[in-house]
Amino acid sequence: MGEVYVYHDLFGYILQMSPDLLEFLSAFGTGARVEDVCKEYANAFGENTPESFVGTFIQFGCLITPGYDQLKDIWDMIPVKSRWNVWVRGDDGNVTLYTAWGDRAGQAHALSAEETKIWDAINGEMGLETLAEWFGKDAVGALVKRLVHHDVQALKLSALAMSYYKSRQHMRPPYITSTMPYAPYEAGAPIPPGPDALFSTDGYYEHEVEDADAQFDHEETTLSHLLRRPHVALHGKTYGAALIEGLGKRFELGTGPFKVLEIGGGLGWVAKAVTEALQALGGPVTYHILELSPALARAQRENTKGLPVTVFEGDALKADFPGDDYDLVISNEMVGDLTAVKVTHEQLGMGGEQGIDDAKFDAGLEAMGEAGALVKKHNVPIGDAPDPFFLNVGAWRLVERIWDALRPGGLAIVTEFGEVGRYPILSSQLDHPELSTHFGHLTIVAMSVGFKPKFEYIIDMVSLDRDKKGLATTRSYFRALTQALADKGVTLEKIGYTEEMFSELIGAAGLVANENLGSIEFDRIEDRLMGLVPHEFKALLLAKPLPTLEA
Numbered sequence: 001m002g003e004v005y006v007y008h009d010l011f012g013y014i015l016q017m018s019p020d021l022l023e024f025l026s027a028f029g030t031g032a033r034v035e036d037v038c039k040e041y042a043n044a045f046g047e048n049t050p051e052s053f054v055g056t057f058i059q060f061g062c063l064i065t066p067g068y069d070q071l072k073d074i075w076d077m078i079p080v081k082s083r084w085n086v087w088v089r090g091d092d093g094n095v096t097l098y099t100a101w102g103d104r105a106g107q108a109h110a111l112s113a114e115e116t117k118i119w120d121a122i123n124g125e126m127g128l129e130t131l132a133e134w135f136g137k138d139a140v141g142a143l144v145k146r147l148v149h150h151d152v153q154a155l156k157l158s159a160l161a162m163s164y165y166k167s168r169q170h171m172r173p174p175y176i177t178s179t180m181p182y183a184p185y186e187a188g189a190p191i192p193p194g195p196d197a198l199f200s201t202d203g204y205y206e207h208e209v210e211d212a213d214a215q216f217d218h219e220e221t222t223l224s225h226l227l228r229r230p231h232v233a234l235h236g237k238t239y240g241a242a243l244i245e246g247l248g249k250r251f252e253l254g255t256g257p258f259k260v261l262e263i264g265g266g267l268g269w270v271a272k273a274v275t276e277a278l279q280a281l282g283g284p285v286t287y288h289i290l291e292l293s294p295a296l297a298r299a300q301r302e303n304t305k306g307l308p309v310t311v312f313e314g315d316a317l318k319a320d321f322p323g324d325d326y327d328l329v330i331s332n333e334m335v336g337d338l339t340a341v342k343v344t345h346e347q348l349g350m351g352g353e354q355g356i357d358d359a360k361f362d363a364g365l366e367a368m369g370e371a372g373a374l375v376k377k378h379n380v381p382i383g384d385a386p387d388p389f390f391l392n393v394g395a396w397r398l399v400e401r402i403w404d405a406l407r408p409g410g411l412a413i414v415t416e417f418g419e420v421g422r423y424p425i426l427s428s429q430l431d432h433p434e435l436s437t438h439f440g441h442l443t444i445v446a447m448s449v450g451f452k453p454k455f456e457y458i459i460d461m462v463s464l465d466r467d468k469k470g471l472a473t474t475r476s477y478f479r480a481l482t483q484a485l486a487d488k489g490v491t492l493e494k495i496g497y498t499e500e501m502f503s504e505l506i507g508a509a510g511l512v513a514n515e516n517l518g519s520i521e522f523d524r525i526e527d528r529l530m531g532l533v534p535h536e537f538k539a540l541l542l543a544k545p546l547p548t549l550e551a
């Protein structure tokens with residue numbers, strides 16, 4: 001996403017960099033003089049002198065005297081096991097660590113019996129000095145070098161014991177629990193495009209999705225994908241079925257016939273479940289999907305075979321909708337993919353001492369083109385915006401289009417991750433930038449269009465059982481765990497495993513969480529399920545009123 005970090009292979013420090021700072025660090029090579037390099041970069045960092053960065057680089061072991069053996073510096077440190085380690089303990093008692101950082105191939109790192117003893121002794125409290133007394137300096141030093149290295153990232157070195165941070169979590173340096181799953185970057189190489197270049201994500205789906213299943217299993221996972229099969233946390237229902245049940249509790253759905261449009265259908269599992277749930281209510285169902293990605297459209301056709309589902313290919317913001325007079329329009333976890341614009345205070349004459357400069361504001365909106373026109377048309381309040389800020393204009397336009405597609409009395413549901421009062425923030429979990437949705441703005445646009453909007457938490461809509469615990473993963477951790485389990489003949493799927501489901505899965509191979517397979521974390525399902533945070537997902541329910549007598 002255009003950010004650059006340095007990972008220290010011996011301590012595990014993570015330093016956020018800018019590309020020019022990294023170039024400066026790299027200029028030291030294997031033995032340049034500090035004075036010479038600083039002279040060369042004298043005016044490179046605005047108000048900061050290059051010398052001020054040298055101090056930080058020395059402090060974090062990124063600059064050393066030529067020939068100095070940095071291993072000398074580790075013995076006062078305390079080794080700490082990283083978060084998101086995947087390990088398996090074999091029948092011989094030896095531990096194998098598994099890694100699959102970012103897009104790098106999965107690797108197994110087998111520890112010998114001696115190394116396993118050192119690994120087992122590491123508890124985040126004891127210093128390396130003590131471990132060296134027990135196991136020998138050479139063995140401990142070699143293991144630290146191997147396991148802290150960015151290929152493994154199983155250990156970090158800390159100046160303080162973990163017990164110190166027990167009641168001071170906020171003081172714990174972030175590198176201890178963070179990982180670096182990103183692609184390698186060499187100083188001076190072209191900078192990967194930052195998110196700004198990608199704000200219009202038009203085209204991402206159209207061109208880049210090649211393997212539809214892999215898209216949802218690895219690149220991005222939606223809540224509906226994790227809950228696509230009947231799930232205990234949904235009282236035995238699928239996500240799609242639970243959504244219809246939730247709508248039925250809030251609105252009179254009747255018994256059909258039902259004419260439905262889904263915008264952006266993923267693999268088609270929502271379409272399948274919703275169609276079946278509506279059929280169960282009585283009437284015949286006509287279900288249209290409008291989908292941008294040809295690969296996903298193919299998957300949708302395949303996965304809804306035999307059902308009254310027709311898939312149309314096109315862009316939800318540009319193509320004609322395949323029909324009109326819909327009873328129900330569904331846009332599930334897709335508006336985050338639509339165009340957003342980035343705006344600065346400067347552009348709109350905001351943030352000055354006298355508040356907003358009205359003339360500048362109007363001229364700024366004018367210059368913004370369609371986005372500015374929409375702010376004006378729907379009176380979207382942006383006086384409280386941070387600088388810079390984003391506007392989900394694609395989602396606004398979609399809401400306008402949905403109004404035209406619905407019959408009077410019809411209903412739409414738009415879900416996405418976001419908050420009522422929070423300006424869109426960038427999620428960097430995925431392989432493409434995705435912004436959260438400002439539901440307050442979306443609600444205002446919906447009201448301005450004529451809807452009666454209702455804001456809901458998805459977990460309430462689908463009656464998620466909040467007492468259940470779910471498996472917590474990150475993308476790299478999930479890949480590493482998949483490999484560890486595959487070596488044991490177990491297939492890990494991208495579904496929302498509860499504690500019980502996961503125990504049953506691994507139990508078949510004689511594995512017990514955190515006994516001979518680790519580290520396994522379970523979290524309250526509303527706070528985390530696999531890599532998602534379910535309580536961040538919201539829904540806007542949009543009812544299109546029936547015409548009144550006066551109208």
Ligand SMILES: C[S@@+](CC[C@H](N)C(=O)[O-])C[C@H]1O[C@@H](n2cnc3c(N)ncnc32)[C@H](O)[C@@H]1O
Pocket residue numbers: 205220222224225263264265266267270290291292293296314315316317331332333334337338
């Ligand atoms: C994150 S997925 C969600 C899929 C599905 N609704 C679900 O809940 O699993 C976003 C979906 O919207 C589609 N999509 C993205 N932009 C689109 C656009 N402009 N027009 C139509 N579909 C789009 C994607 O191809 C994908 O199927």
